[in-house]
Amino acid sequence: MINTVSSKIKNISTLQYKEKKFEYWGPTPDEARKKMVEKSHAQKDKRVTLKEAVATHIKDGINLGIGGFVNTRVPVAIIHEIIRHGARDLTLSFQSNSICPELLAGAMILDPDRVSIRRVELAWWGYEIIGIAPLVRYLSTNGIIEMDDYTNYGMSVRFKAAAMGIPFIPVRDHGGSDMELVNRGKMIECPFTGKNVYLLPACHPDVGIVHTTAADMYGNARIFGAHCTCPEIAMAATTTIMTTEKIISTENIRSYPNLTEIPYPVVDTVTEQPYGSYPGASYGYYWFDMDHLRMFRSLCDDFRKTGNKEGLKKYYDEYIFSCDTYDDFLEKVGYKTLKKLKDLDGGQSIILT
Amino acid sequence: MSEYTPFEMIAYTGSRVLEDERIVFVGTGLPIIAAMHAQLTHAPNLYMIYEAGSLAPILEMGMPLSVGDTRAARKACYLKGLCGAFELTQRGCADYAFIGGAQVDMYGNICSTIEGSNYDKPGIRFPGSGGAGAMAANCEKTIAIMALEKRRFVKKLDFVTSIGFGDGSPDYREKAGVMGSGPYRVITNQALFGFDEETKRMTLLEVKPGRTPQDIQDLVDFELIIPPDVKEMAEPTDEDLRLLRDVIDAEGYFLKRVIKK
Incomplete structure (x- = not known):
């Protein structure tokens, strides 16, 4: 018998909230297990164009798990393709992110019939040094999207629980904060120690999107620099779309199998996309483009402050809708900018052999 | 002694609070600067952990502009992801949490999620907990950096994001x-x-030279504990200011910010 308890925190803040009835916001653990079992586990060439990957796997109503961390190794190329393709009624899941959810939010503001976000399970949505994220502020304060708040560890370990094939995981945070009240975790009495411990439900995205340092054509992937939560998201999702800076040979993967952070069975498509995280950073390749992030953010902030969508619309027309592929976007960004960002990375060490 | 800015005073004080031979879980901006200053002065054997996954990096490419900056991973001795960083913390390896927020109450609980009490339609939505809630829970000691204003040192938070001493x-x-x-x-x-120690209430320890305890109480909405032996805050020396300005934040990303009125 498990006792559900509470740390009785209701009088500490002025918080008012609606109780959420528990449900998984994506596939249940059983559904996720079934989908993984049903997949072919062969090593086969999974290289496709991003257009094909997105057209095949992105559907209305899915839970989209977004990899990277704030401005680092964020899957921007995949997000651009999702916006061109369209996806409505999305649930987003991530720990901390900047431009990926903002791009989706901007697309929603411009045309909710093309892209719309219904709810977000997250720890943090912002740009760090560059500023707050204007569009989450707009959507949340107007009650347009539902939020479900966790810590960065909470979201990361929810993906990890899903990656481990378990339905929940005990953690030592969230308890005693208002996240205990508003999110879908539960405080219980530990059946072993008798003390209170907080449980978080596993988070299985329908589709996980990640950008990696290098991968072979089967999806065995290496990640250098911080892993963020990319291995866990890829393994938690029932479908994983991966872009990678460079496709390397399986022989190289097999030379150093310890370096594989994402194993091939959990990956559905692989697309080589250099600069696939731009304007975010990818360790060993390029640093983040603060000017571009600032420019996009200021267009979003103009909309938030004035309600005028013109600047945003121009950005999307110029950089997303008038581009057939991400390479077309990179061509507009230009060689000199990309070269400067490569220099700013300073040649951090990565192993491709 | 040279003039110094409010941000420089905060970074310097942050540095003073950190002891050597410890691990500090840093947040973006002033916490990184404070920890770098401590490493360069009294705490050469102090190490940083960054939530994106890096432990004890050597920041030879310059100050990381955020905790997810690829520069924060430079020459780390252990580099995994968020789970790795927070599990080391949960296990007891992180001595200090360095966090900030929009509001703090007398028991050190901090809000960085919303302003206005309605979670489903708040007055302002902040970025959210990020790592702060987990750091405040499981780093051994929590250090908060706050702007000293009545609207931030409040009687009751709008939302408890990072746990302090609760009630x-x-x-x-x-x-x-x-x-x-x-x-x-x-x-x-x-x-x-x-x-x-007993009441868990916020207690005034030091004030900036020229200020009185009453000046500080006037900027705080709840009642502070003001002991008779309140000290003066130490001020950064010319050498401290040189390290902060010319070595640590040479490009002035954080220390040269202008405070918005």
Whole structure:
């Protein structure tokens, strides 16, 4: 018998909230297990164009798990393709992110019939040094999207629980904060120690999107620099779309199998996309483009402050809708900018052999 | 002595609070600067952990502009992801949490999620917990950096994002299932605060030279504990300012910010 308890925190803040009835916001653990079992586990060439990957796997109503961390190794190329393709009624899941959810939010503001976000399970949505994220502020304060708040560890370990094939995981945070009240975790009495411990439900995205340092054509992937939560998201999702800076040979993967952070069975498509995280950073390749992030953010902030969508619309027309592929976007960004960002990375060490 | 800015005073005070031979879980901006200053002065064997996954990096490419900056991973001795960083913390390896927020109360609870009480339609939505809630739960000691203003030092938070001492009851943190010992210091540019062992209430420890304890109380909406032996805050020397300005934040990303009125 498990006792559900509470740390009785209701009088500490002025918080008012609606109780959420528990449900998984994506596939249940059983559904996720079934989908993984049903997949072919062969090593086969999974290289496709991003257009094909997105057209095949992105559907209305899915839970989209977004990899990277704030401005680092964020899957921007995949997000651009999702916006061109369209996806409505999305649930987003991530720990901390900047431009990926903002791009989706901007697309929603411009045309909710093309892209719309219904709810977000997250720890943090912002740009760090560059500023707050204007569009989450707009959507949340107007009650347009539902939020479900966790810590960065909470979201990361929810993906990890899903990656481990378990339905929940005990953690030592969230308890005693208002996240205990508003999110879908539960405080219980530990059946072993008798003390209170907080449980978080596993988070299985329908589709996980990640950008990696290098991968072979089967999806065995290496990640250098911080892993963020990319291995866990890829393994938690029932479908994983991966872009990678460079496709390397399986022989190289097999030379150093310890370096594989994402194993091939959990990956559905692989697309080589250099600069696939731009304007975010990818360790060993390029640093983040603060000017571009600032420019996009200021267009979003103009909309938030004035309600005028013109600047945003121009950005999307110029950089997303008038581009057939991400390479077309990179061509507009230009060689000199990309070269400067490569220099700013300073040649951090990565192993491709 | 040279003039110094409020941000420089906060960074310097942050550095003073950190002891050597410890691990500090840093947040973006002033915490990184404070930890770098401590490493360069009194705490050469102090190490940083960054939530994106890096432990004890050597920041030879310059100050990381955020905790997810690829530069924060430079020459780390252990580099995984968020789970790795927070699990080391949950295990007890992170001695200090360095966090900030929009509001703090007398028990050191901090809000960085919303302003306005309605979670489903708040007045302002902040970015959210990020790592702060987990750091405040499970780093051994929590250090908060706050702007000293009445609207931030409040009687009641709009939302508890990072747990402090809760309602001040002695077993609050244990009941919450968290493991760190809780709030340790609150740093502002005009005062340094600690917490009373018995009542868990915020206590004035030091004030900036020229300020009185009453000046500080006037900027705080709840009643501070003001002991008779409040000290003066130490001020950064010319050498400290040289390190902060020319070595650590040479491009002025954080220290040269203009405070918005």
